[in-house]
Amino acid sequence: NAGVMQNPRHLVRRRGQEARLRCSPMKGHSHVYWYRQLPEEGLKFMVYLQKENIIDESGMPKERFSAEFPKEGPSILRIQQVVRGDSAAYFCASSPVGDPDGYTFGSGTRLTVV
Amino acid sequence: AQKVTQAQTEISVVEKEDVTLDCVYETRDTTYYLFWYKQPPSGELVFLIRRNSFDEQNEISGRYSWNFQKSTSSFNFTITASQVVDSAVYFCAVTTDSWGKFQFGAGTQVVVTP
Numbered sequence: 001n002a003g004v005m006q007n008p009r010h011l012v013r014r015r016g017q018e019a020r021l022r023c024s025p026m027k028g029h030s031h032v033y034w035y036r037q038l039p040e041e042g043l044k045f046m047v048y049l050q051k052e053n054i055i056d057e058s059g060m061p062k063e064r065f066s067a068e069f070p071k072e073g074p075s076i077l078r079i080q081q082v083v084r085g086d087s088a089a090y091f092c093a094s095s096p097v098g099d100p101d102g103y104t105f106g107s108g109t110r111l112t113v114v
Numbered sequence: 115a116q117k118v119t120q121a122q123t124e125i126s127v128v129e130k131e132d133v134t135l136d137c138v139y140e141t142r143d144t145t146y147y148l149f150w151y152k153q154p155p156s157g158e159l160v161f162l163i164r165r166n167s168f169d170e171q172n173e174i175s176g177r178y179s180w181n182f183q184k185s186t187s188s189f190n191f192t193i194t195a196s197q198v199v200d201s202a203v204y205f206c207a208v209t210t211d212s213w214g215k216f217q218f219g220a221g222t223q224v225v226v227t228p
């Protein structure tokens with residue numbers, strides 16, 4: 001049973017480009033969460049999604065950031081017109097419904113904006 | 115809202131010394147879950163332990179032990195006889211019974227030298 005798969009592991013973008021980060025949850029998991037880890041800091045919650053539904057996006061920056069979790073396929077975190085301050089590690093986690101033991105993090109995507 | 119404080123930014127020890135990492139949490143919910151994660155230099159998050167608010171038993175797993183004190187809202191982590199491979203950043207986190215939105219502490223960098 002594969003874990004939470006994130007790709008790419010490393011992503012380099014020039015300022016102004018778009019970044020797309022993908023997260024495939026564990027089999028049987030219907031809840032996805034995205035976190036951002038800025039350099040030298042802890043992880044900060046960004047957004048919580050279920051299939052085709054955003055449940056909580058209280059941690060998402062107001063502009064340029066969006067997330068989706070379609071009926072088919074991985075969850076996507078999209079950052080438009082990236083700036084240097086977007087450089088961070090982005091972690092995805094997934095969980096089944098109502099099972100604390102099932103909460104699992106992916107290995108993260110390290111975004112570098114040059 | 116929840117909050118996690120890891121007051122120690124960095125702890126340096128010599129191999130075989132014990133090291134204790136402090137974690138103080140805040141939450142208004144009566145049901146919550148506490149976690150510790152390890153983040154080695156490679157960057158991934160390694161799950162160490164989950165504890166729910168109704169289980170105040172201390173736990174030992176090999177060289178790792180955890181002390182959960184609900185009265186002081188603390189969930190401290192001790193590494194006994196530290197090894198160089200323990201060098202990492204350690205994060206404490208809390209989530210409530212809504213299950214999913216983690217609040218992480220800022221992390222404690224542990225440096226173990228031979």
